[in-house]
Amino acid sequence: DAGVIQSPRHEVTEMGQEVTLRCKPISGHDYLFWYRQTMMRGLELLIYFNNNVPIDDSGMPEDRFSAKMPNASFSTLKIQPSEPRDSAVYFCASSLNGLHHIQYFGAGTRLSVL
Amino acid sequence: KNEVEQSPQNLTAQEGEFITINCSYSVGISALHWLQQHPGGGIVSLFMLSSGKKKHGRLIATINIQEKHSSLHITASHPRDSAVYICAVRPNSGGSNYKLTFGKGTLLTVNP
Numbered sequence: 001d002a003g004v005i006q007s008p009r010h011e012v013t014e015m016g017q018e019v020t021l022r023c024k025p026i027s028g029h030d031y032l033f034w035y036r037q038t039m040m041r042g043l044e045l046l047i048y049f050n051n052n053v054p055i056d057d058s059g060m061p062e063d064r065f066s067a068k069m070p071n072a073s074f075s076t077l078k079i080q081p082s083e084p085r086d087s088a089v090y091f092c093a094s095s096l097n098g099l100h101h102i103q104y105f106g107a108g109t110r111l112s113v114l
Numbered sequence: 115k116n117e118v119e120q121s122p123q124n125l126t127a128q129e130g131e132f133i134t135i136n137c138s139y140s141v142g143i144s145a146l147h148w149l150q151q152h153p154g155g156g157i158v159s160l161f162m163l164s165s166g167k168k169k170h171g172r173l174i175a176t177i178n179i180q181e182k183h184s185s186l187h188i189t190a191s192h193p194r195d196s197a198v199y200i201c202a203v204r205p206n207s208g209g210s211n212y213k214l215t216f217g218k219g220t221l222l223t224v225n226p
Contacts, residue, residue: 031212043200043216056213091157102147102159110155 006092006106014114018080021109024073025094033103034067034077035091043091049075082113117141120201120217127224133188135220137201140182147214148175148186149200157200160186191224198222 005024013019025032034046047057052069060067064083069075079086089110093103119138127133137146148160161168161175163184168175172191177184188195201217 033212042218043202045213048212059213089155093157102162104159105149105157107156 004092004094004104004106006090006109008109009107010110010112012112012114013082015083016081017113018078019082019086019111019113021077021090021092021111023075023077023092023106025075025092026104027073029094029096029104030072031095031097031103032069032075033093033095034075035093036088037091037108038088046077046090079111082111084113087111087113117205117215118201118203118217120199120220122220123218124221125223127191127222129192129224129226131191131224133191133195133222133224135186135199135201135222137184137186137217138182139184139201139203139215141203141215142206143179143182143203144206145204146177146184147202147204148184149202151198151200151219153197160199188222193224193226196222196224 004026007022030051033048035043036046037043044059046059047067048055049069065079067077089108091108092106095101095103117140121136145162145164147162150158150160163175163177172189174187186199198219198221200219202214204214
């Protein structure tokens with residue numbers, strides 16, 4: 001398996017624009033996690049899905065952020081409208097069983113909002 | 115005060131030295147993770163622990179649930195071990211919630 005695949009690897013956009021980050025989990029994994037990493041706050045869990053259903057989105061900063069998982073092999077994290085403070089590295093991870101197995105991380109998307 | 119505290123924040127060692135990184139947490143947990151983040155940014159899960167000790171190659175992770183403390187040890191350290199090591203805990207809040215709380219990380223530099 002190619003592992004967790006995220007796209008794009010880098011995104012530079014202007015304030016106010018819509019940004020969509022994409023993630024393909026490892027085939028067969030039933031948990032998917034979205035994380036954000038900044039220098040100030042470190043790694044933070046934004047939202048996670050189990051069998052394509054959002055379980056906990058309490059980490060999503062505000063209504064400008066939304067995440068979907070239309071099927072077992074694809075998820076998106078959308079920011080609309082984007083702001084400079086959203087600049088961070090966004091990681092997607094998947095696991096076979098979220099409670100008892102390790103998570104496999106994608107390479108991350110480095111987002112810069114100017 | 116953060117729920118997860120790591121020490122030291124920065125650690126510089128010579129190749130071959132034995133390394134210990136510590137993680138203390140303030141809440142009851144059901145699992146603790148150790149992650150490795152390389153300079154390129156990629157994150158790798160090293161261990162998930164709920165009790166005792168785990169070993170993988172030169173890496174050893176231990177946890178003491180009563181003392182709310184975990185350590186990550188690296189034996190015979192090598193420059194390729196240079197990375198940020200991150201501790202994360204899953205609070206024992208019951209149910210199926212899987213929200214991890216992360217430490218700020220320990221930056222390890224191993225010099226040849």
